[in-house]
Amino acid sequence: MAGESPAHVETLVTCAAQLPPIIVHRPSMRVIDGMHRLRAAELLGRRKIAVRFFDGPEEDAFVLAVQSNIAHGLPLSLADRKHAAERVIASHPQWSDRMIASVTGISAKTVAEIRKSAGADSAGGAGRIGKDGRVRSSDVTEGRRLAHEMIIKNPGLSLRQVARAAGISPETVRDVKNRVMRGEDPLPQGRSRELLGQGAAGTLATSAALPVTPASAPGSAPPSSAVIERLRADPALRFNENGRDLLRLLNLHTLRTEDWNKIVDSVPPHRKEAVAHLARDCARKWLELASLIERNVVQA
Incomplete structure (x- = not known):
C-alpha cells in the first residue's frame, strides 16, 4: 500500500547473486511479483529480465501476488496483509478462513474477524473450500449429525473416510467420535437434543451392540474428473508453476470417450505404430510417477 521501497531496490542493485524470475500476469502483462527486481534491472541498464x-x-x-510477497523478498506489512485478506474474502468468499490465512500470512482467527466485520460472515448455506481443496460446510451442525450417524452404524470407518463423506474436518470427526464414546451429545453445548432428535440421541447407549462393517464399505473412488476438479481448487497446486504443469497434464485425461475416438481416427495409417509406441511410453512414465508419489507418501 505504501508503494515501492527505493532502499530495497538499491539493495537488489548491489546484489551479486542471480535473482529469481519475476512473475507476470500474461493477459494484462502486469507484474504480479518482482517490481523491485524490475526496477533494479532498469537501473542497471538491462534490456531483458527473466519472466514466468x-x-x-x-x-x-492478486492471490498469487500476495502469496509470493509473504514468502520472500521485502515482506508485506501487517496492514498490507489485512487489506489483502479483505480483497481475497471479497473475490473468493467460498474459501475457508484457514485457506485465506495461508495465502495472506495472517491467522485464521484474524481472517474470521475481517470476514465478520465486512459483513461476509455467512456463506449462504454453501460450503467453503479448505486448504486441502475439499468443500466443507460452513455450518458443521449437519456434518456432525451425519458423522454421528456414520460412526454409530459403522464404527470401523476411519476419521478421513467419515470426514470426506460428512464434509467436515477429520479433527471434527475425532471430536464427535470421542463424544460418542463418552456417551455425550455429538454437538457442543448440548444442542444435539434439539437438532438430532430423540431417536438419534437415543442410539448412543446401544452403539456397542451394532455390527461392524469393513472400512472399505463407503463405496468406490470418485471419477477422475471429480478428483481433478478438487485438485484445480487446491491453492498448493494452482499457485506454483510445477503444480499448474501437473494440472494441465491431468486435464488432458478428462476428454470424453467420443473425443478419444476422434483422436484415434485422426491418426494416419503410416503413423499408427509410432503413436502407439509413444502412448505406451507415456503410460509407463505415468506409472513411474504414481510409484514415486506413493513412495513419498509412505516415507512421509
Whole structure:
C-alpha cells in the first residue's frame, strides 16, 4: 500500500547473486511479483529480465501476488496483509478462513474477524473450500449429525473416510467420535437434543451392540474428473508453476470417450505404430510417477 521501497531496490542493485524470475500476469502483462527486481534491472541498464507467466483470472493473480510477497523478498506489512485478506474474502468468499490465512500470512482467527466485520460472515448455506481443496460446510451442525450417524452404524470407518463423506474436518470427526464414546451429545453445548432428535440421541447407549462393517464399505473412488476438479481448487497446486504443469497434464485425461475416438481416427495409417509406441511410453512414465508419489507418501 505504501508503494515501492527505493532502499530495497538499491539493495537488489548491489546484489551479486542471480535473482529469481519475476512473475507476470500474461493477459494484462502486469507484474504480479518482482517490481523491485524490475526496477533494479532498469537501473542497471538491462534490456531483458527473466519472466514466468501466469495464465488465469485477475483475482487469482492478486492471490498469487500476495502469496509470493509473504514468502520472500521485502515482506508485506501487517496492514498490507489485512487489506489483502479483505480483497481475497471479497473475490473468493467460498474459501475457508484457514485457506485465506495461508495465502495472506495472517491467522485464521484474524481472517474470521475481517470476514465478520465486512459483513461476509455467512456463506449462504454453501460450503467453503479448505486448504486441502475439499468443500466443507460452513455450518458443521449437519456434518456432525451425519458423522454421528456414520460412526454409530459403522464404527470401523476411519476419521478421513467419515470426514470426506460428512464434509467436515477429520479433527471434527475425532471430536464427535470421542463424544460418542463418552456417551455425550455429538454437538457442543448440548444442542444435539434439539437438532438430532430423540431417536438419534437415543442410539448412543446401544452403539456397542451394532455390527461392524469393513472400512472399505463407503463405496468406490470418485471419477477422475471429480478428483481433478478438487485438485484445480487446491491453492498448493494452482499457485506454483510445477503444480499448474501437473494440472494441465491431468486435464488432458478428462476428454470424453467420443473425443478419444476422434483422436484415434485422426491418426494416419503410416503413423499408427509410432503413436502407439509413444502412448505406451507415456503410460509407463505415468506409472513411474504414481510409484514415486506413493513412495513419498509412505516415507512421509
